[in-house]
Amino acid sequence: MGITMLPPRKMLTLEVLESHSDRDLFEIVSNLRSPLGLALVLIDNIFTDDGKGLTEYSDTLDETKKIAFGLGSAERLAFDSGDRLAMYSLYQFAFQQFVQSSFRARQGKALEEIMKKILTIDEMRITPTVASSKNKKSEILKKALNNSTSKTNSLLEKHDIDILAESGGKIIIFQMRSRDDTGGATAKPSLAELLRDLYKEELSNEVLYVIYTWVKPKDKEPPQKVTLINKLLSMIDLEDEDIKRKLMNGKVVQIKDNLKLCVVYGAEELIKTLWTDFGISIDEKYETLMKRYKNYLDLLSSWDDLWMSYAVATIELENLVKYGKTNVSVINKKLSELDYLRKINSDECLIDYERCSEDIAKDLATSIHGDEDLIPFNAVGDKIAYLRDLLLLRMVYEHIEEIIAKIKIDNSTQRRIKKIRRT
Numbered sequence: 001m002g003i004t005m006l007p008p009r010k011m012l013t014l015e016v017l018e019s020h021s022d023r024d025l026f027e028i029v030s031n032l033r034s035p036l037g038l039a040l041v042l043i044d045n046i047f048t049d050d051g052k053g054l055t056e057y058s059d060t061l062d063e064t065k066k067i068a069f070g071l072g073s074a075e076r077l078a079f080d081s082g083d084r085l086a087m088y089s090l091y092q093f094a095f096q097q098f099v100q101s102s103f104r105a106r107q108g109k110a111l112e113e114i115m116k117k118i119l120t121i122d123e124m125r126i127t128p129t130v131a132s133s134k135n136k137k138s139e140i141l142k143k144a145l146n147n148s149t150s151k152t153n154s155l156l157e158k159h160d161i162d163i164l165a166e167s168g169g170k171i172i173i174f175q176m177r178s179r180d181d182t183g184g185a186t187a188k189p190s191l192a193e194l195l196r197d198l199y200k201e202e203l204s205n206e207v208l209y210v211i212y213t214w215v216k217p218k219d220k221e222p223p224q225k226v227t228l229i230n231k232l233l234s235m236i237d238l239e240d241e242d243i244k245r246k247l248m249n250g251k252v253v254q255i256k257d258n259l260k261l262c263v264v265y266g267a268e269e270l271i272k273t274l275w276t277d278f279g280i281s282i283d284e285k286y287e288t289l290m291k292r293y294k295n296y297l298d299l300l301s302s303w304d305d306l307w308m309s310y311a312v313a314t315i316e317l318e319n320l321v322k323y324g325k326t327n328v329s330v331i332n333k334k335l336s337e338l339d340y341l342r343k344i345n346s347d348e349c350l351i352d353y354e355r356c357s358e359d360i361a362k363d364l365a366t367s368i369h370g371d372e373d374l375i376p377f378n379a380v381g382d383k384i385a386y387l388r389d390l391l392l393l394r395m396v397y398e399h400i401e402e403i404i405a406k407i408k409i410d411n412s413t414q415r416r417i418k419k420i421r422r423t
Contacts, residue, residue: 006358006385012036012303013396014353016406028299029407031117034109035306037413038102040400042309044417046316047397050329053418054317057094069093088321095317099310111176111214112162114300118267119165123289126278128167137164144171144205144258151201159194167278170206173198177213180222180265191228192235195261199236203258208277216266221248229263252277267293305396308389319374327374331390334364344395353395361388 012029013036029036045053058075066072071090078087116130131137134156141164142152163174175191195209211232216222229247233239236255243253250269252262260277264270271289272282316326335341340360343349349356361384368387375383396403404414 006381006388009304009308009354009389009392010302011305011353011392011396013039013305013403013407014350014392014399017350017399017402024299027117028303031113031300032110032303033113033407033409034106034413036407037409038099038106039305039309040396040403040409041102041413041416042099042306042313043393043396044400046309046313046328046393048418050332051316051320051326054095054313054320055091057098058090059094060098061090061094065093065097084321088318091317091321095313099313107178108162108176111178115163115174115176115212118293118296119163121289121292123285123292124271124274125280125285125289126167126274128165128172131164137161140164140166140171143169144203144207145201146204155194155197158197161194170208170278172208172210174210174212177211179215180213180217180224189231189235192232195232196235198259199256206258206260208252208260208262210270210273211261211263212270213265216269222265225263225265232261232263309393312389312393315376323374325374327386327390328394330368330372330374331364331387331394334367335394338363338367340364344391345398349395350399353392357388357391357395358384360391361385364391 012025012032015025016029045051045056047053061071061075063072066075071093074083074086074090074093077083078090116132118124119126119128119130129140131140138152138156141155141161142149143166145151145155161173162176163172165172165174173194175194177191191211198207198209211228213222225248229244232247233244238255243255246253247261247263250262250264250273252260252273255261262273262277264273268290271286271293274280275282275286316328319326335344340363343356343360364387365380365384373383375386377383377386400417404417
């Protein structure tokens with residue numbers, strides 16, 4: 001068949017199984033625990049009953065979806081008349097609804113963990129204590145509220161604080177957004193309501209309230225920035241053009257005794273703003289920190305587990321509805337016939353998972369013909385690459401319980417994984 005160069009893959013879910021996995025890998029995995037958990041749920045769905053696990057989400061569609069989107073009609077047509085398009089629409093809508101809602105929630109959790117890491121690296125130079133639990137948040141916030149337990153509990157019950165930290169007696173509250181143009185009509189009031197409630201209190205420690213947006217638009221001012229700032233100031237009935245101008249320029253402003261506010265976009269602006277407020281000079285160490293930050297983000301961006309499992313799940317769900325079978329069912333049969341199951345479970349295969357999966361994929365490709373071939377790509381290299389990716393996901397599936405223990409997946413995600421529920 002000749003030499004076929006396949007695109008590389010980095011599977012964090014497999015790399016954590018290696019006995020010599022380094023500390024940096026587990027640190028990255030801990031930041032990505034939530035999205036990796038979603039990848040494991042998808043992989044479990046792909047391989048449960050040869051892909052039938054992907055159809056289970058139709059059971060979660062409520063009556064409002066059936067009315068508002070006409071899915072009640074699709075359901076009747078699918079199961080009463082055998083309408084294939086209606087069936088595909090029903091299953092695909094339910095599956096995508098689950099994935100998209102999971103993406104949003106899990107992205108937020110991942111970004112919070114990444115920010116906690118960035119704040120606490122030595123080069124950041126502010127050495128904060130970052131709350132890792134609700135009790136720790138309560139302990140830190142209580143210091144600013146004259147040690148009032150009732151006021152602290154009330155604020156934490158009313159508001160979802162993304163990150164709460166303390167450094168040198170100063171309390172820092174981070175409320176984060178992924179982009180300037182996300183969140184809709186409810187985002188700006190929710191960011192302002194906590195500020196309003198803090199503004200009403202007599203604070204005993206200095207509080208720095210930071211609204212941080214990860215992505216700064218290139219070559220232009222964030223279009224929603226002025227709207228956000230106007231909302232913040234109006235919520236506390238503060239009309240001050242000088243304060244507004246400083247906030248627009250990314251400065252920290254004092255809005256009352258012991259309460260400061262800033263609105264910043266992107267890591268460069270955040271670091272400069274924090275350093276200025278803490279009296280740290282912007283010197284050559286700033287470039288060192290930015291280099292480490294960018295290298296860290298590069299590492300965090302170089303993994304393939306989630307997008308791969310999502311893409312494969314989408315393709316295989318369509319195959320299941322259209323043909324009544326999946327590529328998963330085909331390769332499962334071939335793996336048994338060619339006695340490859342033991343090989344993909346071996347330590348040797350895990351250590352060199354790219355080479356091993358590629359070798360097996362090339363052998364499998366020669367044995368899949370005619371109606372067995374459901375791969376939606378025509379080129380031979382693309383077909384082999386897809387088989388290789390299925391094999392990688394199958395390797396994860398075979399070791400899913402061990403991976404869950406290594407990554408420390410949360411209990412709610414574990415409950416979603418049928419392999420765990422059956423044990």
